[in-house]
Amino acid sequence: MRAAPVVAPFRLLALVSLLAATLAASPGGDAQARRVSLIVTGAQVVTMNPGREVLSPGAVAVDGQRIVAVDRPEAIAARFTAPETIDATGQILLPGLINTHTHAPMVMYRGLADDLALMDWLQKYIFPGEAKTVSPRMVRIGTRLAALEMIQSGTTTFADMYYFEEEVGRAAREAGLRGVLGQTIIGFPVPDAKTPADALTRTEAFIKEFAGDELITPVPAPHSMYTLDEASLKAARQLANRHGVPIIIHLAETEDESRISREKHGLTPAAYLDSIGFLSPAVVAAHCVWVGPEDRVLLAKRGVKVSHNPESNMKLASGTAPIPAFLAAGVTVGLGTDGAASNNDLDMFEAMRQAAFLHKLIARDPQAVPAAAALEMATIGGARALGLDGKVGSIEPGKRADLILVSTRGARQTPMYNPVSHLVYVARGDDVQTTIVNGRVLMRARRVLTLDEAAVLSDARALATEVGKAVGRPPV
Numbered sequence: 001m002r003a004a005p006v007v008a009p010f011r012l013l014a015l016v017s018l019l020a021a022t023l024a025a026s027p028g029g030d031a032q033a034r035r036v037s038l039i040v041t042g043a044q045v046v047t048m049n050p051g052r053e054v055l056s057p058g059a060v061a062v063d064g065q066r067i068v069a070v071d072r073p074e075a076i077a078a079r080f081t082a083p084e085t086i087d088a089t090g091q092i093l094l095p096g097l098i099n100t101h102t103h104a105p106m107v108m109y110r111g112l113a114d115d116l117a118l119m120d121w122l123q124k125y126i127f128p129g130e131a132k133t134v135s136p137r138m139v140r141i142g143t144r145l146a147a148l149e150m151i152q153s154g155t156t157t158f159a160d161m162y163y164f165e166e167e168v169g170r171a172a173r174e175a176g177l178r179g180v181l182g183q184t185i186i187g188f189p190v191p192d193a194k195t196p197a198d199a200l201t202r203t204e205a206f207i208k209e210f211a212g213d214e215l216i217t218p219v220p221a222p223h224s225m226y227t228l229d230e231a232s233l234k235a236a237r238q239l240a241n242r243h244g245v246p247i248i249i250h251l252a253e254t255e256d257e258s259r260i261s262r263e264k265h266g267l268t269p270a271a272y273l274d275s276i277g278f279l280s281p282a283v284v285a286a287h288c289v290w291v292g293p294e295d296r297v298l299l300a301k302r303g304v305k306v307s308h309n310p311e312s313n314m315k316l317a318s319g320t321a322p323i324p325a326f327l328a329a330g331v332t333v334g335l336g337t338d339g340a341a342s343n344n345d346l347d348m349f350e351a352m353r354q355a356a357f358l359h360k361l362i363a364r365d366p367q368a369v370p371a372a373a374a375l376e377m378a379t380i381g382g383a384r385a386l387g388l389d390g391k392v393g394s395i396e397p398g399k400r401a402d403l404i405l406v407s408t409r410g411a412r413q414t415p416m417y418n419p420v421s422h423l424v425y426v427a428r429g430d431d432v433q434t435t436i437v438n439g440r441v442l443m444r445a446r447r448v449l450t451l452d453e454a455a456v457l458s459d460a461r462a463l464a465t466e467v468g469k470a471v472g473r474p475p476v
């Protein structure tokens with residue numbers, strides 16, 4: 001009795017202040033909760049961090065552009081509160097997919113000419129078709145269509161190479177996608193440049209327009225060693241050096257390219273580029289199919305990044321890039337779809353699956369490219385290839401919030417024993433529910449928020465009628 005009057009008011013005071021602090025915090029949070037912009041909770045979180053941790057289940061707190069914490073759902077709930085929480089139960093959360101080689105506006109040529117080898121396809125259909133139909137408007141409408149497809153299928157970063165690349169940059173930025181975008185430099189007159197010198201001038205202007213952009217890295221994209229002379233290749237290289245940006249090129253894609261290089265220079269395409277001082281860790285080389293053991297050693301030594309495009313290589317019957325050998329040699333390999341005209345879509349889930357299957361078949365070894373290796377190429381490997389691994393490619397505190405959610409509750413995904421296996425061997429682009437880039441939700445529950453889907457599709461259909469008329473193949 002005697003002690004009660006002293007102790008009780010103190011306890012009451014403590015209780016009142018605790019209650020006040022709880023009320024001051026946002027609903028559901030406690031006194032210590034930090035307010036962030038977005039929480040994604042309840043998913044199987046495939047982090048792709050250095051330990052390749054998978055949280056079952058897990059949650060991620062995002063503040064502004066960045067991931068601030070990755071933990072168990074109850075730990076995130078205790079530490080953070082947010083105005084928007086996505087309940088991702090029954091879904092896989094993984095880093096957004098990174099397409100290391102495409103030509104976004106070429107979605108406008110999807111299915112225009114199929115079942116041809118690269119040189120026939122390029123020289124009889126694509127180059128002449130492009131000469132008649134590529135314009136800033138075509139690039140704008142095509143990129144919007146490609147962006148819609150990429151957002152819907154979980155691609156958050158793409159490396160591009162095309163004409164009027166500033167239009168690709170503007171459309172990508174509006175859609176909210178991240179891009180390493182290459183202005184094409186090529187040795188014959190094209191719609192945006194009469195000469196390689198013109199193309200170099202417009203590349204420099206393009207680099208200046210997007211310098212310091214949060215989402216877009218503008219880069220030079222010399223088309224290939226067989227469509228450019230030595231002086232233009234060197235000038236493109238110097239331009240990239242001057243601005244400290246990567247450089248994108250097609251390399252050793254076909255046997256024809258290899259033959260042309262040997263006849264002209266007495267060297268393989270890779271050895272020729274090295275002989276003119278072109279190769280460096282800033283080079284993102286698409287394809288690298290026709291590379292012998294010496295070329296592989298050379299590319300590894302120079303730190304060249306390889307973009308593997310299995311679907312395009314199969315469809316154009318170009319050959320098989322020695323990806324297991326590259327990986328064994330420590331070469332950074334990213335995955336790409338190539339343009340939709342040689343694929344014919346931009347679905348990176350399909351690219352992962354085909355990469356895994358192709359190398360198992362060729363090597364007659366089921367371990368040649370396991371599921372984990374295919375997923376690596378499409379995420380952290382792609383980020384390394386593009387020099388973006390400090391920013392994206394894995395789910396880790398401090399990195400930009402480029403995240404996707406993939407459903408796992410349909411018949412095709414049931415049951416699930418291993419999320420990594422499902423992502424590579426079961427999932428399709430259409431299974432992506434939510435796409436987030438730089439902390440911004442671009443698609444929520446399959447609804448794209450940054451593009452007017454109906455307008456993008458109707459603009460593309462109208463433009464296809466013009467393309468069809470110009471090349472004598474009207475769309476149906």
Ligand SMILES: [Zn+2]
Binds near residue numbers: 102286
């Ligand atoms: Zn290409």
